[in-house]
Amino acid sequence: MTGLPEYLLGLGDDALVAAQRTAEWCAKAPQLEEEVALANLALDQLGQARAFLTYAGELEGEGRDEDALAFLRDEHEFRNVQLVELPNGDFAVTVAKTLFLAAYQNLLYTRLARAAEPRLAGIAAKAAKESAFHVSYASLWTVRLGDGTPLSHRRMRDAVEEVWPYTHELFEPWAPPEAGLDPAALRGPWLEVVGRALGEATLTRPQDGWAATGGRSGRHTEWFGLLLADMQSVHRAHVGARW
Amino acid sequence: MRGTGDAAEAENDLRRRWVVSISAFDALIAADQKIENKDWMPDGYRESLIRQIAQHAHSEIMGMQPEAAWISRAPSLARKAVLIAKVQDEAGHGLYLYAVAETLGARREDLLDALHEGRQKYLSFINYPTLTWADVGALAWLTDGAAVVNQVSLCRTSYGPYGRALVRICREESFHHRQGFDLLHTLSRGTPAQRRSLQEAVDRWWQPALAMFGPPDSRSTHSASSMAWRIKRAGNDELRQRFVDLCVPQAEALGVRLPDPALRWNPERGHHDFTPPDYDELMRVVAGHGPRNRQRLAHRRRAHEEGAWVREAAAVHAAKQAAKQAAGQAGRQAAEWEAGRAAAPDDARAAARETGGPGEGWPLWEVFVRPRRGLGHAHAGSLQAPDAAVALHSARDLYTRREEGVSLWVVPSRSVTSSDPEQKEAYFAPAADKQYRHASSFPPPEGVEGL
Numbered sequence: 058m059t060g061l062p063e064y065l066l067g068l069g070d071d072a073l074v075a076a077q078r079t080a081e082w083c084a085k086a087p088q089l090e091e092e093v094a095l096a097n098l099a100l101d102q103l104g105q106a107r108a109f110l111t112y113a114g115e116l117e118g119e120g121r122d123e124d125a126l127a128f129l130r131d132e133h134e135f136r137n138v139q140l141v142e143l144p145n146g147d148f149a150v151t152v153a154k155t156l157f158l159a160a161y162q163n164l165l166y167t168r169l170a171r172a173a174e175p176r177l178a179g180i181a182a183k184a185a186k187e188s189a190f191h192v193s194y195a196s197l198w199t200v201r202l203g204d205g206t207p208l209s210h211r212r213m214r215d216a217v218e219e220v221w222p223y224t225h226e227l228f229e230p231w232a233p234p235e236a237g238l239d240p241a242a243l244r245g246p247w248l249e250v251v252g253r254a255l256g257e258a259t260l261t262r263p264q265d266g267w268a269a270t271g272g273r274s275g276r277h278t279e280w281f282g283l284l285l286a287d288m289q290s291v292h293r294a295h296v297g298a299r300w
Numbered sequence: 301m302r303g304t305g306d307a308a309e310a311e312n313d314l315r316r317r318w319v320v321s322i323s324a325f326d327a328l329i330a331a332d333q334k335i336e337n338k339d340w341m342p343d344g345y346r347e348s349l350i351r352q353i354a355q356h357a358h359s360e361i362m363g364m365q366p367e368a369a370w371i372s373r374a375p376s377l378a379r380k381a382v383l384i385a386k387v388q389d390e391a392g393h394g395l396y397l398y399a400v401a402e403t404l405g406a407r408r409e410d411l412l413d414a415l416h417e418g419r420q421k422y423l424s425f426i427n428y429p430t431l432t433w434a435d436v437g438a439l440a441w442l443t444d445g446a447a448v449v450n451q452v453s454l455c456r457t458s459y460g461p462y463g464r465a466l467v468r469i470c471r472e473e474s475f476h477h478r479q480g481f482d483l484l485h486t487l488s489r490g491t492p493a494q495r496r497s498l499q500e501a502v503d504r505w506w507q508p509a510l511a512m513f514g515p516p517d518s519r520s521t522h523s524a525s526s527m528a529w530r531i532k533r534a535g536n537d538e539l540r541q542r543f544v545d546l547c548v549p550q551a552e553a554l555g556v557r558l559p560d561p562a563l564r565w566n567p568e569r570g571h572h573d574f575t576p577p578d579y580d581e582l583m584r585v586v587a588g589h590g591p592r593n594r595q596r597l598a599h600r601r602r603a604h605e606e607g608a609w610v611r612e613a614a615a616v617h618a619a620k621q622a623a624k625q626a627a628g629q630a631g632r633q634a635a636e637w638e639a640g641r642a643a644a645p646d647d648a649r650a651a652a653r654e655t656g657g658p659g660e661g662w663p664l665w666e667v668f669v670r671p672r673r674g675l676g677h678a679h680a681g682s683l684q685a686p687d688a689a690v691a692l693h694s695a696r697d698l699y700t701r702r703e704e705g706v707s708l709w710v711v712p713s714r715s716v717t718s719s720d721p722e723q724k725e726a727y728f729a730p731a732a733d734k735q736y737r738h739a740s741s742f743p744p745p746e747g748v749e750g751l
């Protein structure tokens with residue numbers, strides 16, 4: 058049974074790792090306008106991460122703030138899904154990851170905004186508005202790449218197929234009573250949102266096959282250790298310092 | 301065939317018109333009025349502006365790199381957010397400035413090519429490495445600080461679109477400058493290792509920051525004409541002095557030593573004396589021989605090349621949509637497109653060139669924002685987008701990210717028709733003597749109310 062603090066860690070870690078990956082695009086985006094758009098995505102995700110982690114730390118009651126949780130936990134203590142750890146790849150992979158995550162987050166946050174637990178509901182209500190824009194942004198690019206040139210069509214199709222196995226983890230039964238929802242029930246509406254974008258992009262939904270799992274219990278991909286080593290390096294080199 | 305007499309007459313006519321135009325232009329400059337993009341301007345003025353604005357825009361986007369390198373390692377989540385927001389602003393600044401250059405007839409794609417091929421320059425400080433987290437703070441405190449001094453003066457530039465972009469940029473630069481100082485101030489109260497890294501970073505960035513003001517006026521090739529045309533409003537030496545005078549007390553507050561043994565207050569001049577930066581080094585670095593020139597330019601070029609397929613895909617998609625719409629309007633079946641799928645992209649690419657202007661660039665859009673407290677949409681700036689939906693998304697990210705707006709319009713720039721500056725008198729002067737149109741021309745008699 059997942060407790061609320063651990064659940065909040067999962068929501069926070071999803072957002073934190075997604076922010077970390079999205080921000081890797083800074084100074085590398087395909088167009089200046091997209092620099093600004095991707096940075097906004099990263100900032101929204103980072104803001105959500107901070108809200109969830111701060112709350113998780115307070116509930117835990119051991120004096121860990123957002124930074125202690127982000128920088129001083131080891132790999133196996135992170136509760137994010139593997140989807141968000143995947144390397145950015147080309148722009149199509151990033152668009153696919155963003156679409157799949159944002160569509161899930163938007164459905165989840167919209168429901169959590171009605172949760173009986175008021176602070177969770179408050180954070181989710183704000184995050185739901187942000188993720189709605191992310192869905193719109195990622196759908197727009199899925200369509201333009203999927204229904205663009207033959208090259209972009211191939212890249213978008215490959216990206217969707219590459220990332221698809223990592224989407225199943227989003228719907229694993231992993232939510233405390235306070236959340237008041239069954240993650241598995243989100244998959245139907247999620248398939249609708251994602252399917253609409255894929256359809257307009259002249260792409261087909263991949264077959265379900267091998268499904269990644271383990272992130273929620275601290276088992277991650279081989280890329281995740283590197284991401285953490287980089288993210289935590291300065292903080293850990295100066296124990297107890299203020300920034 | 302024209303006779304030689306006709307040709308001479310035509311040339312005379314041209315010369316007469318030029319004399320009229322240049323005196324009108326000089327009068328505008330002398331009266332401290334703004335020059336707008338459709339106004340007549342001498343070629344030299346236009347070229348100087350494009351050169352300066354392009355170099356400014358290049359510096360904004362190249363300057364993202366030394367700081368973006370530290371986003372992933374930022375030692376707290378709060379600092380990470382601030383740094384992402386700052387680097388994002390610099391992309392926005394580049395974008396506003398390329399749009400200003402476009403008002404002068406330059407194309408963003410050509411300017412980027414000139415940057416990538418080394419034909420146009422960017423500020424030299426960007427070619428130095430950021431070795432520690434403290435460098436992120438020192439870079440912002442010193443080089444964004446120098447940029448604020450420079451650009452506050454530039455806000456009064458004679459070219460209207462440049463001045464308006466600079467007002468927006470300056471507001472954001474002061475956030476950059478402050479957050480840099482704040483970062484360093486935290487280090488200054490931190491561990492011995494943090495304090496040491498602070499001093500070392502300031503030692504590294506002081507000279508590159510001083511060099512940002514360019515060579516002394518006596519050695520600057522463009523300074524004099526830029527001053528005469530009021531493109532620039534203050535000389536390099538004056539601005540550098542202002543910057544040094546501002547930095548000294550701030551350095552004291554940080555408890556750092558500025559690395560210049562000759563730095564001291566000169567009561568006679570009412571300014572600090574200081575050692576000027578090494579101009580030979582400045583010239584070497586600008587010419588491409590600094591510690592990071594190669595990597596910075598290669599990084600920038602790679603991002604541009606790797607993004608080409610994305611830009612093209614969006615342009616082709618927009619053209620397909622436009623073609624579908626046109627086909628629908630002409631009563632033809634959209635199915636034709638589906639049937640000829642393999643051939644479509646080439647046609648679409650040709651159409652993309654038509655809708656997007658020459659080359660691979662996306663078309664330009666004008667953005668109008670209705671402010672939170674405001675009745676009408678006002679022009680906020682421009683951006684490039686393949687189609688209206690992307691334009692709206694980008695406009696939201698670019699022009700409303702500081703809570704500026706509640707509603708957006710985007711309009712293709714080519715759809716804007718503006719009044720002819722040469723007809724300014726004919727259009728607008730006749731309204732001046734018709735005061736009877738205003739209620740204030742009819743004062744009500746004493747004691748009569750409700751009129």
Ligand SMILES: [Fe+2]
Nearest residue numbers: 360389390393
């Ligand atoms: Fe800037």
Ligand SMILES: [Fe+2]
Nearest residue numbers: 390444473476
């Ligand atoms: Fe800046």
